[in-house]
Amino acid sequence: MKILVAGSTGYLGSYIVKELIARQADFQAIARSPQKLEKLGLTSDQIIEAQVTQRSSLAGCCEGVDTVISTVGITRQKDGLSYMDVDYQANKNLLDEAVKSGVRKFIYISVLHGEELTHLEICQAKERFVREVQASGLEYCIIRPSGFFSDMKEFYDMALRGRIYLFGDGQTPASPIHGADLAQVCVGAVTGTASVLEVGGPETLTHQEIAEAAFAAAGKPVKITRIPDWVRRLTLRLASVLMGKKRFGPIEFFLHVMAMDMSAKGYGERKLGAWFGGNSRSI
Template sequence: MNRVLIAGATGYLGGYIAKELVKLSYPVRALVRNPEKLKQNKIEVTEIVQSEITRPDSIKDCCKNIDVVISTVGITRQKEGLTYMDVDYQANMNLLQEAKKHGVKKFIYISVLNGENLRDLKICEAKELFVKQLIESGLDYCIIRPNGFFSDMTEFYKMATKGRVYLFGDGELKTNPIHGEDLAAVCIEAIQKPDQEIKVGGPETLSHNEIATVAFDALGIKPKITHIPNWVRVVTLKIVRLFTGSKVYGPIEFFMTVMAMDMVAPEYGRHTLREYFTNLNQVNR
């Protein structure tokens, strides 16, 4: 059985991966900043290494006796003075160097669908720079490219709870986001598969209008959708980039950019958005 190191085990996706690895009886070493979060999330791995992955000395020899590394390390919103380049690129580079040093057989990295075509976005610039280094590293590798998580769709639900969902354009652009549990299964399957890149989405491809309608249905509310002209999005992006730093506009530019394009990947999994929104509604009652 391959010995697996999971970096980012306390995050949304990393938690699902860690739990599934344990369920499948993989020996798992979790690289985390706060071990308490593992306990809170009821994740019982074989070994815990407390570290700051942005500091090379903090993860020294973390890959010793490890066969496979799975990294979900990345930030959505820059915080604590750290940038996308600090985390999405350099932190993963630190881990890659340790993996090479200790002869890790395979390195699995979670990037984003169409990231290679979105390098002008700060978050994708950092991710794709690391992807390039991983490809050139000489290690066996797999780049997982999901098109978005169910958790990203929570914004539709939040707007629906206020009675109206606002969409850019005509709302007919399509996407098929994936649940963390389904994506975790893809990441673990990649341990044995020869694929060097896997593009993946959830089991249902929906338009933005349809996603909004599903959110309203989960709430038992009549759908009210307002379509905002695309030029408003373009102007807003320019203003945000001009008057704020990357800490503010980084996540905004990513969200506004992917909301203006189809983000469809091969369908996979069993969890549906209707199920996800319904669960959100039950939790928030």
């Protein structure tokens, strides 16, 4: 049962690769920079060098594949491409190849509440792709995670600098998840039956509690400055006018989810406080 991983060089993708190695699974991974996969211990026959944004470079990549898992998406990349180019079209290129090769199942990582956020560019592209997966005729699982630990590092960095800034009253909940815990869910979906999974980590914490955990790990006294929510809304409006489209996308997403309940059913066991205390330095 061969699995193909796309996005394998990213935060979540590399944990999926590690999980597949630990399970001694039959898999290959696609990357535009194969050296990143060699560092994870993959052999040359496990690596497919391809550029997912170029349809032709994917030809034949799904031959003999049972399940494709894609975590491809723009987070911090500065390639000058849009969400529509990557989160939608690159994944669509892969899906077309999967359909052509008779792949059984497609697993795609979108975002928690993405369906309600299609007015944001990132979610518009992701959810357009979700609809393509649903219409493809393949079995599928759409995984909708809350925030990743990798995105919580900013709290720890602010704590190290001595002060954390929070929007509103700090009581908005979130259930961030470690990449290794989420990778187990993604790989479990290969044989699972759910077509949609909303996934959080083992704890639901308010932003205030996340800040306190970051200060505890940093060994600093709790110093929190609350920024009224109207500042967040004004920043969103100003940034949409003053910033270029590509730079605005990640900020638009961040400023929206900071004000949303991002709690979800808990999976895994890794706790954010321990991660702040030890592993956040290596992400």
